Amino acid sequence: MAAVWPGAGHEPALPIVDAHHHFYDRPGWTYLHADYAADARSGHAVQASVYMQALTRYRADGPEALRPVGETAFVVASTAGALAPEVAKGIVGYADLRLGAGVAPVLDAHAQAGRGRFRGVRHLTTWDADGSLANPLTAAPPGLLRDAAYRAGLAQLQAQGLSYDAWLFWPQLPELMEVAAAFPALPIIVDHCGGVVRIGAHAAHRDEVFARWKASMQALARFPNVHVKLGGLGMRINGFGFDSGALPPSSDRLAATWRPWMLGCIDAFGPERCMFESNFPVDKGSYSFVNGWNAFKKLTADFSTTERHALFHGTASRVYRLA
Template sequence: MSSAATPGAWSPHAPIREDWLAQDREEVLFAELPIIDAHHHLFGMPGKHYDNADFLHDIKQHNVVATVFMQCKTNYKSDGEPVFRSIGEIEFARQQRIESLERGSKTDICAAIVGHFDLSLGDAVAPVLEAGIVAGGGLLRGVRNIVAWHDGMRISTSSPLHAGRLADANFRRGFGHLSRMGLSFDTWLVHPQIPELCDLAHEYPDTVIVLNHLGGPLRIGPYLGKDDEVFRTWRTNLAELATCPNVYIKLGGFGMPLLGFEFHRQPKPPTSLQIADAIRPYTDACIDLFGAQRCMFESNFPVDKGSFSYTTLWNAFKRLTVGAGQYEIASLFSWTAANVYKLAGVLEPAEK
C-alpha cells in the first residue's frame, strides 16, 4: 500500500518496505490470547491496495477473532449525490468480510464498520446516516470524522480541515443524530485539540466517543525536543477528558511518524521489547486515567506497517500487560472493543 502526502505537509504514513520488514523474525507470544483489533483499514483502489487477503496474511500468527474496519476514504462511489458517495466504502468493507468468511477465515474481519459521514452537514446528514445503516447490513457501528489540525504545522489527511470543527454549530447538529441512531463517534486529532473534544463530550453525554491513536501526542515540528512538555500537556488534557464516562481511547497509532517514535528510521525493524519500552509511559497513563474498561488496543494497519510488523506490534502489547489481572488484559485486548462496537458473541465462531 502506498499513499501520497500533500506537498509540504506532515504525513501520518511511513512507506511500507517489505524487505525491511522481512528482517523481523519474532515469534508470537501468548498465541491463544483472543484479540479484537479495534482499528484497521483496507484499501481497494489502484495504487492503494490492501485487501482482506493482505490483512489476513499479516495477522495470521495472533488469535485475532474479529476486527473493526475504520474509514479511510476508499472505494467511494463515483456518481450520485456527493454526500452519499462515502457509502461505497461501507459496501466495500462489508464485501471484504463476506469474501474472507467464504474462504473460511477464522477471523471475522470487518465484523464492525465505522464509516465516514460529514457531520458538518448538520441535520441534512440524517438521511445519509440512514442510508449508511442500510448499506452496512447491520455492521455499521459508528462514524469517524478526522479533525487533526494544528496552526503551527500542516497535517496531511484525507479530509480538508480547519480550526474549531468540533465546536461548529452545524457539526454539532449533525453529531446530535448519532446517539438516537445507535452510532458511536470516532475521531483522530492531536493533543492540543483534546479540550475541544472534552467540551463536545460534556454536551453529548449519551453519545459514545472514541479517541483514536493515544490522543495524538505530537513530538515533531514545533514540538521536536519537547517530549516532557508535550507529555505533561497531553496527560493533563487527557485527565480532564477521562472524567467524561462516555469517552474511550485507543492505544495505538504510534507507528505514524507524527507521533515521533521514529521506528521506521531504524536500520532494522524494532523488537516488541523496544516498542513496549518506548510506548509504555503513554499506554500506562491512558490505562491509569481511563481504566482498562475504556481502553482498547488497535493496530492501525496498514498505516503503521511502515514501522513494524503486525506480529511484533501485538507482542509489544502483550509485553505491556505482563503481570496485569485477567480482567484488565481481556478488556484491553477484546472486551472494551466488543462493548463499544457491539460485538457480543465474537469470541464464538463467526457466521456469515
C-alpha cells in the same frame, strides 16, 4: 521505511479483537481483505476486527454526501463469508457531520449498506497551528469540533445510537472535552492514544508535550462516555522514529517506548475503557503485526486476567456492540 519481519507470536492463544484497521486502495498502496487476513493470522488469535474509514472505494457518482457509503458496501462485500477472523465485524464509516440534521439519510444509507455491521462515524478534525503537519487527505479547518453544524451532526449520531471516533491532535483534546460534556449519551472513542504529535513545532518541547497530553487525557477521563484506543504510535507524526531505522524495532523496544503513553491512558481511563488497535496498514511501515501485538502483551504482562480481557477484546466488543 524500515524493513519488517514477521517474528513469532507471544502468548498466541490470547483472544484479540483488533479495534482499528483499514483497507487502502490508493495509487502505490493497496491493502485489502486478503492482506489484513494474512497479517491477522500470522501469530496471534485475532477473532474479530473493527474496520475504520479510509477513503476507500467511494461511489464514483450520485449525490456527494452519499458517495462514502460505497466504502461500507465494499467492505461488507469483500469480507462476506469470512470465518476466522471475523474481519470488519464492526464498521465505522465516514459521513460529513457538517450536514447537521441532513446527515441522517447518509447514516441510514450506511446502515443499510452495512447489513448489521455499521457502528458509527469518523469525521477527522486534525488541525495544528504548525501548517507543516497538515495532511492534504486528512487536514481539517480549525475549531471544527466547536462548529454548530458539526455539533448538529454529532447530535444525529447520538439520536441514532451510533458512536463517534475522534482522530485529532493532542492540543485539541480540550475541544473534545466540550463535545463529551455536550453529548453525554454519545459513545466517543479517541483514536491513537489521543493524537500524540511530537514533530514539527512540537519536536523541541517533548517533555512539555507529554505533560500537557497527560493532563488533558486525565481531564478527558472524567467523562464516562469517552474511551481510548491504544495504538497508532508507529506513525511518523509520533516522533519515535520507528519508520526510519535500518531495522524494525523489537517488541521489547516498542513496549518500552510506548509504556508511559499507553499506561498513562490505562491509568486515567481504566482497562474497561481502553482497547488495543493495530492501525494497520498505517503502522505497518514501522513494525510487523506480530511485533506490535507482542509489545501490547508485554506491556500488560503484570495485569490481571480481567484487565487483559478488557484491553484485548472485551472493551472493543462492548463499545462497538460486536457480541
